[in-house]
Amino acid sequence: xxxxxxxxxxxxxxxxxxxxxxxxxxxxxxxxxxxxxxxxxxxxxxxxxxxxxxxxxxxxxxxxxxxxxxxxxxxxxxxxxxxxxxxxxxxxxxxxxxxxxxxxxxxxxxxxxxxxxxxxxxxxxxxxxxxxxxxxxxxxxxxxxxxxxxxxxxxxxxxxxxxxxxxxxxxxxxxxxxxxxxxxxxxxxxxxxxxxxxxxxxxxxxxxxxxxxxxxxxxxxxxxxxxxxxxxxxxxxxxxxxxxxxxxxxxxxxxxxxxxxxxxxxxxxxxxxxxxxxxxxxxxxxxxxxxxxxxxxxxxxxxxxxxxxxxxxxxxxxxxxxxxxxxxxxxxxxxxxxxxxxxxxxxxxxxxxxxxxxxxxxxxxx
Amino acid sequence: xxxxxxxxxxxxxxxxxxxxxxxxxxxxxxxxxxxxxxxxxxxxxxxxxxxxxxxxxxxxxxxxxxxxxxxxxxxxxxxxxxxxxxxxxxxxxxxxxxxxxxxxxxxxxxxxxxxxxxxxxxxxxxxxxxxxxxxxxxxxxxxxxxxxxxxxxxxxxxxxxxxxxxxxxxxxxxxxxxxxxxxxxxxxxxxxxxxxxxxxxxxxxxxxxxxxxxxxxxxxxxxxxxxxxxxxxxxxxxxxxxxxxxxxxxxxxxxxxxxxxxxxxxxxxxxxxxxxxxxxxxxxxxxxxxxxxxxxxxxxxxxxxxxxxxxxxxxxxxxxxxxxxxxxxxxxxxxxxxxxxxxxxxxxxxxxxxxxxxxxxxxxxx
Numbered sequence: 001x002x003x004x005x006x007x008x009x010x011x012x013x014x015x016x017x018x019x020x021x022x023x024x025x026x027x028x029x030x031x032x033x034x035x036x037x038x039x040x041x042x043x044x045x046x047x048x049x050x051x052x053x054x055x056x057x058x059x060x061x062x063x064x065x066x067x068x069x070x071x072x073x074x075x076x077x078x079x080x081x082x083x084x085x086x087x088x089x090x091x092x093x094x095x096x097x098x099x100x101x102x103x104x105x106x107x108x109x110x111x112x113x114x115x116x117x118x119x120x121x122x123x124x125x126x127x128x129x130x131x132x133x134x135x136x137x138x139x140x141x142x143x144x145x146x147x148x149x150x151x152x153x154x155x156x157x158x159x160x161x162x163x164x165x166x167x168x169x170x171x172x173x174x175x176x177x178x179x180x181x182x183x184x185x186x187x188x189x190x191x192x193x194x195x196x197x198x199x200x201x202x203x204x205x206x207x208x209x210x211x212x213x214x215x216x217x218x219x220x221x222x223x224x225x226x227x228x229x230x231x232x233x234x235x236x237x238x239x240x241x242x243x244x245x246x247x248x249x250x251x252x253x254x255x256x257x258x259x260x261x262x263x264x265x266x267x268x269x270x271x272x273x274x275x276x277x278x279x280x281x282x283x284x285x286x287x288x289x290x291x292x293x294x295x296x297x298x299x300x301x302x303x304x305x306x307x308x309x310x311x312x313x314x315x316x317x318x319x320x321x322x323x324x325x326x327x328x329x330x331x332x333x334x335x336x337x338x339x340x341x342x343x344x345x346x347x348x349x350x351x352x353x354x355x356x357x358x359x360x361x362x363x364x365x366x
Numbered sequence: 367x368x369x370x371x372x373x374x375x376x377x378x379x380x381x382x383x384x385x386x387x388x389x390x391x392x393x394x395x396x397x398x399x400x401x402x403x404x405x406x407x408x409x410x411x412x413x414x415x416x417x418x419x420x421x422x423x424x425x426x427x428x429x430x431x432x433x434x435x436x437x438x439x440x441x442x443x444x445x446x447x448x449x450x451x452x453x454x455x456x457x458x459x460x461x462x463x464x465x466x467x468x469x470x471x472x473x474x475x476x477x478x479x480x481x482x483x484x485x486x487x488x489x490x491x492x493x494x495x496x497x498x499x500x501x502x503x504x505x506x507x508x509x510x511x512x513x514x515x516x517x518x519x520x521x522x523x524x525x526x527x528x529x530x531x532x533x534x535x536x537x538x539x540x541x542x543x544x545x546x547x548x549x550x551x552x553x554x555x556x557x558x559x560x561x562x563x564x565x566x567x568x569x570x571x572x573x574x575x576x577x578x579x580x581x582x583x584x585x586x587x588x589x590x591x592x593x594x595x596x597x598x599x600x601x602x603x604x605x606x607x608x609x610x611x612x613x614x615x616x617x618x619x620x621x622x623x624x625x626x627x628x629x630x631x632x633x634x635x636x637x638x639x640x641x642x643x644x645x646x647x648x649x650x651x652x653x654x655x656x657x658x659x660x661x662x663x664x665x666x667x668x669x670x671x672x673x674x675x676x677x678x679x680x681x682x683x684x685x686x687x688x689x690x691x692x693x694x695x696x697x698x699x700x701x702x703x704x705x706x707x708x709x710x711x712x713x714x715x716x717x718x719x720x721x722x723x724x725x726x727x728x729x730x731x732x
Contacts, residue, residue, distance in 0.1 A: 080446065080476045081654040110446045111477045115655060138620075151672050153681040158672050166613075168620060175620070177613040183606060200605055209678020227676055233600055233607045239566055240549060240606070241599045247532075247543040247687045248614070254504075254534060254541070254665060259655040264668045288447040289481060289625040299620060302630045306517050306524050310593055312575020315519040321613045 006344065007336035012363040013051055014039045016351065019361060020054060021090075023354040024061050025068035030093040037092045037123040040130075042337045045328040048187045049124045052343040057090070057121075058350055064273045066090055066120050072097055075117075075261070080105055082114045083260050088276070091122030095141070099128040099281040103135050106283035115255070116279040117262025121145075125165035126178030126325075132283040133167035133174055136292065140282040141165045142252045146275075147265040148222065149182045149230045152237065152246045155209025157229040160265035160277070161185050162252035167322070170300040176322030181249040182230040189218045189230075202235025202242075204228070211236050255280040336365025372710065373702035378729040379417055380405045382717065385727060386420060387456075389720040390427050391434035396459035403458040403489035406496075408703045411694040414553045415490045418709040423456070423487075424716055430639045432456055432486050438463055441483075441627070446471055448480045449626050454642070457488030461507070465494040465647040469501050472649035481621070482645040483628025487511075491531035492544030492691075498649040499533035499540055502658065506648040507531045508618045512641075513631040514588065515548045515596045518603065518612045521575025523595040526631035526643070527551050528618035533688070536666040542688030547615040548596040555584045555596075568601025568608075570594070577602050621646040702731025 014035040021031035034057075042050030060066035070089030074082060082101050086094035098114040105112030122128075125141040132139025145160030163185075165178035183203050192199055193215035206212040207221060207228040221228040233245030257264040262278035269275055286295050303320040311318060332338075339347075351358040380401040387397035400423075408416030426432035436455030440448060448467050452460035464480040471478030488494075491507040498505025511526030529551075531544035549569050558565055559581035572578040573587060573594040587594040599611030623630040628644035635641055652661050669686040677684060698704075705713075717724040 076654075076656065078476055078654045083655055109475065110444055111479065113477065113650075113654075150678070151675065151684050153678050154672070154675050154684045155678045156676040158675050166617060175616065177610075179607070179610045179613065181610075183600070202606060205678065209676075209681065233610055234549070235606060240568060240601060241545070241611075243687070244543075244545045244547075244599055245607075247545065250541065250687060251532060253668065258661055258665045258668070259652060261656050261660070261664070264671075266668070266671060284479075286625060288442075288444045288479075289449055290442065290627050294627070295624055298627070299624045302619065302624070302632070305630075305632060306520070309517065309520050309524050310522040310575075312516070312519050312521045312571065315575065318517050318520045321609070321616060 005338040005340040007338050007365040009363040009365050010039055010043060010332070010337050012361055013042070013337055013339070016347065016356070016358060016361045017051055017054060019356045020351060020354060021068070023356060024058070026090065026093075027069075030090065033093040033096045034090055034123075037096075037127045039337065040127045041124045043329055043332050044124070044126070044325055045332065046124055050337075051339065051347065053121075053123070054350060055346050060120065060275075065275050080109050080111050080113065084114060084116045086116055086119035088118055088120065088274070091120045091277070091279070094119050095122040095128055095279055095281065096131070098279065099131045099139070099141065099283070102281045102283040103132050103137060106132070106137050106285045107135070110285050110288035112283045114281045115260035116281075117257070117260035118276050119279055120275045120277065122279055124178055125163050126167065126176060128281055129165040129167035129178070130174075130176065133169050133176075135283075136169060136285075138284040138286055139167045141279065142256050143277060143279045144253055144256045144265045144268060145277050146269040147229075148186060149232055149249060150205055150209065150228070152232065152243045153209075155205060155207065155227045157227075158266045159232070159246070159249045159253065160268065161230065162249045162265070164248070164252060168299060169296050170303060171296070172300075173320075173326040174322050175299065175303065175320060176325055181233055181245055181252060183233050183235055183245065184230065186218075186222070186230065189215045193219060202231055202240060204230050205236065252280075371704040371706040373704050373731040375729040375731055376405055376409060376698070376703050378727055379408070379703055379705070382713065382722070382724060382727045383417055383420060385722045386717060386720060387434070389722060390424070392456065392459075393435075396456065399459040399462045400456055400489075403462075403493045405703065406493045407490045409695055409698050410490070410492070410691055411698065412490055416703075417705065417713065419487075419489070420716060421712050426486065426641070431641050446475050446477050446479065450480060450482045452482055452485035454484055454486065454640070457486045457643070457645070460485050461488040461494055461645055461647065462497070464645065465497045465505070465507065465649070468647045468649040469498055469503060472498075472503050472651045473501070476651050476654035478649045480647045481626035482647075483623070483626035484642050485645055486641045486643065488645055490544060491529050492533065492542060494647055495531040495533035495544070496540075496542065499535050499542075501649075502535060502651075504650040504652055505533045507645065508622050509643060509645045510619055510622045510631045510634060511643050512635040513595075514552060515598055515615060516571055516575065516594070518598065518609045519575075521571060521573065521593045523593075524632045525598070525612070525615045525619065526634065527596065528615045528631070530614070530618060534665060535662050536669060537662070538666075539686075539692040540688050541665065541669065541686060542691055547599055547611055547618060549599050549601055549611065550596065552584075552588070552596065555581045559585060568597055568606060570596050571602065618646075
């Protein structure tokens with residue numbers, strides 16, 4: 001079979017990732033940050049943002065786009081806010097520092113917002129919103145990214161896929177989502193191509209700005225850097241609310257790039273070997289609104305009402321945001337993280353080149 | 367013609383609205399609040415939320431759903447936040463008080479969030495986000511409402527149309543949007559019915575939870591209080607991102623109802639002659655992130671880049687959120703507010719019954 005995979009202990013994969021990034025010059029704490037965020041993605045079943053990304057990050061460091069020894073600067077700070085400069089370092093350490101600051105500020109004042117400029121890919125936004133939730137706070141994260149989304153009635157990519165993630169403590173599972181403000185992320189189109197499927201209307205436009213159903217058209221746009229791209233949530237034009245997705249995407253640009261003094265998505269990756277994307281992290285200590293346990297119970301009760309509300313014909317389940325994620329996490333905690341052979345071989349190759357003993361570190365889960 | 371309308375001086379319409387609400391027992395300042403918000407809607411061309419609403423508000427006061435003499439209580443307050451109780455009064459005065467508090471807090475600390483519970487319809491959310499922008503702040507407002515939106519894969523309305531409004535100072539026009547998190551608001555379906563049009567896929571579901579294209583099906587659902595309703599932004603299921611619109615709608619429930627200790631939408635209007643919806647208002651003094659003029663210039667420059675970016679085939683214009691609204695406001699400022707004869711006759715009837723001399727107050731724009 002082409003897609004064989006073996007399962008590994010999550011901690012051993014983290015150790016491998018840490019070792020690789022330390023060999024590339026990252027300080028131990030920063031290498032650990034990157035490893036945590038990557039394996040959190042794998043643990044949520046988001047393999048595209050998991051340990052398989054190491055190859056892309058290696059390329060980024062080798063070409064100078066990612067500066068492994070960059071220091072994170074504090075540009076500006078108030079009791080409720082800060083602006084950080086990642087100085088072209090890895091996105092994860094800057095993002096973790098930023099959310100830690102937002103959490104500390106929220107614990108003192110009730111609210112905290114920290115923005116980051118001149119950064120690189122930060123992995124899954126949901127990791128950072130969960131950081132706040134682990135501290136008993138509402139967490140929000142946003143990031144912009146290389147432009148690949150067209151504005152409503154446009155044909156030139158001017159916006160990133162601009163995901164928004166939010167986590168709110170609740171039981172039995174947290175309210176949690178981590179979604180692009182485009183109708184789908186780019187990876188979904190690649191998946192449709194591999195599966196030989198045509199795209200639904202409203203996902204992507206060809207270079208002339210008209211809707212296309214051919215995933216290859218989008219892949220060519222990305223490869224050749226021509227006009228065309230993904231559509232905002234709501235699809236083409238205004239009939240399905242595409243202007244709303246476009247507005248929400250602009251909110252991400254405002255909160256990340258404009259509020260950090262960094263690059264909007266149309267200027268991210270503009271120059272060779274530069275990324276310079278921007279992030280935003282927000283924490284809210286909802287104790288400012290009332291008793292925290294009561295607030296969590298209220299929201300949990302509402303989610304239960306929704307889960308148990310009448311289903312549409314042919315449907316057997318209504319989920320709340322975070323339900324599926326909680327199940328996947330539990331499953332992979334028990335089974336170990338599946339790593340496809342292709343990814344494993346790439347990791348072994350990278351490790352070998354850096355003098356990291358992959359076999360001694362990885363523990364297969366039986 | 368059936369749809370004749372005459373144009374009136376905006377100030378004279380405000381005066382009429384104030385006089386009507388004062389006669390119904392509202393304090394002068396609260397009557398003025400309601401008049402301001404209603405005419406702001408008319409000035410933006412959102413007639414559905416303008417002075418024509420007075421009839422609905424009269425019904426609400428006559429049946430006891432709206433208590434005209436209710437006092438607004440402050441339940442809890444911190445330097446960055448407050449929770450208000452509207453005590454079943456009109457939504458507008460509570461909303462204006464809440465946004466004023468959020469603005470004051472943001473001016474002092476950088477950030478302010480104020481929630482409101484036990485309220486009634488507050489008109490257009492965009493009025494309140496603009497209040498903050500007029501003070502040089504980023505403004506956000508949200509409200510929940512009677513449930514008429516189904517969760518993804520559900521058929522029972524569990525969510526309101528839950529609009530989000532945001533205004534950010536920029537030039538030549540402010541970034542401004544005020545949009546439901548459902549794919550369309552209910553009024554859009556009524557409009558399609560009047561125009562004899564069928565609904566696009568992904569707007570509404572029949573009582574069995576399957577997509578319907580017949581606007582009458584939705585109107586019957588509303589009339590008979592059966593299952594069925596509007597779909598979240600992104601449409602049916604997950605293919606077009608309906609789960610994202612559903613998640614954003616849940617954010618509104620969290621920020622409005624859960625963070626005020628009030629009713630989630632499935633419990634709004636649950637009892638006869640009660641509404642008890644909830645709102646949230648947020649102000650951000652973006653001076654905490656850098657020089658305010660530079661931040662405004664940065665965002666304005668990005669919006670100009672988008673407006674001037676290449677258009678899709680057959681399209682002549684790319685707008686930023688707020689561009690159309692700014693044009694409509696300018697047009698109606700010059701022309702006066704058009705009031706259809708049907709609305710005018712209803713207003714004259716209401717005024718007469720309350721002993722208000724409509725003819726002496728209204729000034730027709732020639």
